[in-house]
Amino acid sequence: MLASAPRDVLGRPLRDLRVSVTDRCNLRCRYCMPREVFGNDFPFLERDELLTFEEIERVVRALVGLGVRKVRLTGGEPLLRRDLPDLVARLCRIDDLEDLALTSNGVLLGRMAGELAAAGLRRVTVSLDALDDATFRAVSDTTIPVQTVLDGIVAARAAGLAPIKVNAVLQRGVNDDQVEDLAGWARDTGVTLRFIEFMDVGTTNQWKRDRVVPAVEVADRIAARWQIEPIDPDHPGEVAERYRYTDGAGEVGIIASVTRPFCGTCSRARLSAIGELYTCLFAAEGHDLRALVRGDADDTALRASVSAIWSRRDDRASELRAADGLQGPRVEMSYIGG
Ligand code: SF4
DSSP states (O other), X not given: OOOOOOBOTTSOBOOXXXXXXXXXXXXXXXXXXXXXXXXXXXXXXXXXXXXXXXXXXXXXXXXXXXXXXXXXXXXXXXXGSTTHXXXXXXXXXXXXXXXXXXXEOSTXXXXXXXXXXXXXXXXXXXXXXXXXXXXXXXXXXOSSOHHHHHHHXXXXXXXXXXXXXXXXXXXXXXXXXXXXXXXXXXXXXXXXXXXXXXXXXXXXXXXXXXXXXOHHHHHHHHHHHSOEEEEOOSSTTXXXXXXXXXXXXXXXXXXXXXXXXOGGGOOEEEEOTTSEEESSTTOSOOEEOHHHHHTTOOHHHHHHHHHHHHHTOXXXXXXXXBTTBOOSOOOOHHHHTO
């Protein structure tokens, strides 16, 4: 049942929801979870603080009632959440939820792809910032070989998860030498690659504008190797600038949040693992829905609360980013799943 779909102050609908199911991860990517901050003594969320699967399902049902059509499961690393396929099965039973996806670092995908597909998951996005093993280990601050992630992608395909998308965050002087190799590998492997501009998400990744590889440069480098042509967005709010290889080898995309922000059509909210609703990736804090869900609010009250939150939304952080980046407190990416 669709209650009146709220629009925010800029007229943007609420269509996409990213659901973080844990703030923990088995990698320590420097641009997201630097180990010196997220070390062994970091106060990660305790299990009883996390929304249960029943509670997540209830929130998602309420937001589908407000117009959400796409849900993406994230983390931290979502595959670390025990029994995750049960949540997938629950969400797949929600009428009007048109698209359920998951973003993973791929380390556990080899083990779990079959179960996730059997539970109803249709597609997966894997974060992979380098093909070169040494670069991969340096960017992810791990001893896990890149082959583990590559094997996870093969397992996802074998389990019928498709399309498989791969996201690569580019940093100048760190992995920007990987552009052509990643693009070539994606063409040969048949995965849809997305390059992502390095963003000042949170306040721990020591972002500097000169470490951003602008989308225009990435597109030029790809075009220097393969003929490409732009593809029109599938729907309003699509974040990637997409290019088709004219030789039929699929497409490649670039998410240019820094150099070509797309706040004007941003229809995305994020739910933290403890039930806070964030209306922007760069927000300082979220709105507590857990108290409502664990209190005596019914679904109508839950929808009304979210509708009121969204109607007051005027976020456009990327458009307002100053030359030296965003200022002030900001939630960490690992906490709300990027
Ligand atoms: S900066 Fe905020 S408002 Fe802009 S696109 Fe990103 S999440 Fe949306």
